[in-house]
Amino acid sequence: MAQNVFPSALITALRLVLGAFFIMSGYEKLLDLKFFGLIIAEYQILPSFLIPAISLLFSLCELLCGTMLFIDLFSRFSSSVMLCMMVIFIAAMINNVMRGLEHDCGCVKFLSQWYGLKEEIGIVPIVRDILFSILLLPIALLGSNRIPWKKDRK
Amino acid sequence: MSGKPLPRKLFATLFVISLSSISPSLSQLHAAETVALVKEVSAELDLAATKALFDSHSACFVDARSEYVYYKSHIKGAISLSKSRFDEQFPDFRQKHAIETFIVVYCTEDSCGKARNVARKLMKNGYKNVRVFSGGLIEWAHAGFPMEG
Numbered sequence: 001m002a003q004n005v006f007p008s009a010l011i012t013a014l015r016l017v018l019g020a021f022f023i024m025s026g027y028e029k030l031l032d033l034k035f036f037g038l039i040i041a042e043y044q045i046l047p048s049f050l051i052p053a054i055s056l057l058f059s060l061c062e063l064l065c066g067t068m069l070f071i072d073l074f075s076r077f078s079s080s081v082m083l084c085m086m087v088i089f090i091a092a093m094i095n096n097v098m099r100g101l102e103h104d105c106g107c108v109k110f111l112s113q114w115y116g117l118k119e120e121i122g123i124v125p126i127v128r129d130i131l132f133s134i135l136l137l138p139i140a141l142l143g144s145n146r147i148p149w150k151k152d153r154k
Numbered sequence: 155m156s157g158k159p160l161p162r163k164l165f166a167t168l169f170v171i172s173l174s175s176i177s178p179s180l181s182q183l184h185a186a187e188t189v190a191l192v193k194e195v196s197a198e199l200d201l202a203a204t205k206a207l208f209d210s211h212s213a214c215f216v217d218a219r220s221e222y223v224y225y226k227s228h229i230k231g232a233i234s235l236s237k238s239r240f241d242e243q244f245p246d247f248r249q250k251h252a253i254e255t256f257i258v259v260y261c262t263e264d265s266c267g268k269a270r271n272v273a274r275k276l277m278k279n280g281y282k283n284v285r286v287f288s289g290g291l292i293e294w295a296h297a298g299f300p301m302e303g
Contacts, residue, residue, distance in 0.1 A: 038222035042238060099240065103220050 006138045015069050015079075015139055018132070022066025022082060029059035039106035044099075045091050061085060067140070072148050079139035086133040093121045093129070137145045176203055193218040202295060204258060204287040208299070216247075218272035219291075229260065229291065230300035237261075237268040253280050260287040260294070 029036045037055035040046065046054060061081060068078035094103060105125040118123070199207070205212040208229070215222045215232035221243075224234040235243050251257075257276060261268035269286045276284045287294075295301060 033226055035222055038225055042222060044239070049243065103238065104222065127209075150299055 006142055010144055011138055012072075014135055015072060015075055015110065015143065017080075018082075018135060018139070019060075019068075019070030022062045023070060024066075024110055026061070026063030026066055026138050028109050029055070029060050029106075030063060033123070036106055039104050042101070042103040043096055045092060045095065058085065071146065074145050074147070075139055075143040076098065076145040079136045079143060083133055083136045083140050086129050086136065090126055090129045090133070093126050096121050097126070176261045177275050198238060198288040201287075201289050201293050204260075204289070204294070205299060207256070207296070208260055212249055213285075215260045216257055216258050216272065216276075218260045218261045218268040219266075223244075225303060226297075227291070227301055227303035229294055230302045232260075233273055235259075235269045235276075240272060244275075244279065248279070254283065255281065256283040256285075257281055258287050260290050263287045263290040263292045266290060 021061045032053075033055050036059060037051045040051050040058075041048065062085070064080045065078040067073075069075055069082075089105075089107070096103070101121070103121060105121045107119065107125050107128070109119065110150050199252055203220065208215070215229050215233045216235045217228045219237065220236050221234050224232070224236070225235075228234070235247050256260050259269045259273045259276070261272075267287070269290065273284045273286050291301075
């Protein structure tokens with residue numbers, strides 16, 4: 001039933017689009033880790049000594065999971081990891097909005113540069129991350145966990 | 155009889171027109187004086203005074219915006235002491251700068267209240283010579299003065 005609702009072609013399309021998106025997002029964060037770390041510091045949730053490690057972990061995670069999604073390597077696992085990260089980002093943003101803090105969300109700089117989308121924490125990036133979570137769900141639930149270069153046993 | 159009042163009327167009309175064209179500039183002048191007075195009272199610095207302090211190397215420049223914005227661009231030689239993370243950054247600042255240091259605080263522009271907020275916090279922590287550069291980074295950058303980041 002679920003397979004009928006989400007044909008494999010749709011899951012493949014979602015996987016490729018989201019994979020490419022997370023590769024770009026992770027790559028741009030890795031290019032300027034200090035900047036990303038300073039934005040994480042603005043959230044005022046983590047202790048200072050953890051920030052460099054967390055900024056590296058988040059950007060590496062985005063880049064690796066994006067690549068894994070793109071080449072269909074453990075897609076189910078990688079989309080689940082990204083889903084968890086999205087939930088963390090959404091919770092952190094809601095927390096900061098409720099505390100009345102104003103700063104960049106540190107989400108996707110290239111979107112704001114190319115399309116002028118707002119990067120400041122608020123309703124727009126929260127809704128955007130919720131949308132990404134919804135798009136990740138079908139892959140996490142129905143995607144494959146295979147290794148593409150290994151042939152399936154009959 | 156009817157020919158004589160015409161030049162008078164014309165003169166009167168011209169006088170009124172010229173007066174009305176002068177009055178806005180007069181009111182602007184008056185407004186500028188008031189702004190200058192307000193700034194003097196609240197010890198805020200204008201661009202010229204800030205640049206003079208910058209050139210004389212007699213003041214420490216403090217950037218009150220968020221650290222990640224400071225990281226991208228700031229007044230040359232300025233130190234980050236953001237409103238949002240003041241409590242975390244202040245101990246380090248206190249160690250490096252004596253209480254008598256002349257401090258110029260700025261943020262993005264006149265309407266951003268971060269500089270005034272940080273200035274108030276600095277004064278609460280014992281710093282007496284604190285001034286706010288109200289024009290902020292936008293005015294500084296427009297003037298083409300030294301920046302880095």
